[in-house]
Amino acid sequence: MDEVFCALLPRLYRRAVMLTGGRQSAEDVVHDAYLKLARRPRRFLAHPEPYAYAFNALVSVFRDAHRRERRQVLVEDVDGSAPAAAPGGGHWDGGMEDRRAELETVRLLRRLTPRQAGVVILVDLDGYTIDQAADILRVHRGTAARHRARALGKLRAELGAPSAPARADRNSEGEAS
The missing domain is CATH 1.10.10.10 (Winged helix-like DNA-binding domain superfamily/Winged helix DNA-binding domain)
Incomplete structure (x- = not known):
């Protein structure tokens, strides 16, 4: 199971970052999804599309965490908008x-x-x-x-x-x- 999950890890991690918005919470969500899948590894390995099964577990873990966080009293929400991109002249910007x-x-x-x-x-x-x-x-x-x-x-x-x-x-x- 570990080999299959590790092969999916980069893709799951990128999607978790997109869902959560932060690296640390993404790592936590992926780790919790792994623990959820590890409870029943045969179901994960028997699934015809392991990425789909793992992504479903990832969304489930994220949704549960989101529900828990929603119940907490939040301090003022900070707008994390990214700065506008400068018009590029075709050069590499790193x-x-x-x-x-x-x-x-x-x-x-x-x-x-x-x-x-x-x-x-x-x-x-x-x-x-x-x-x-x-x-x-x-x-x-x-x-x-x-x-x-x-x-x-x-x-x-x-x-x-x-x-x-x-x-x-x-x-x-x-x-x-």
């Missing part, structure tokens, strides 16, 4: 532009609920269809589609983009648009 884009993605994903963020990551970043994402998250296809539609609406509102008609977010096969 990866700063990629890092800014990653931070902006994390900031936007933190505005979503855990399930909304999970569906957006699976469909729009990992390239799964709505049906596959629903299977991974163990929800009905319509629930996954609704979570994605609401998430995209929140993201559009956050970015100040005009709202698109409901049909623009879907196509007949449920793939990312």
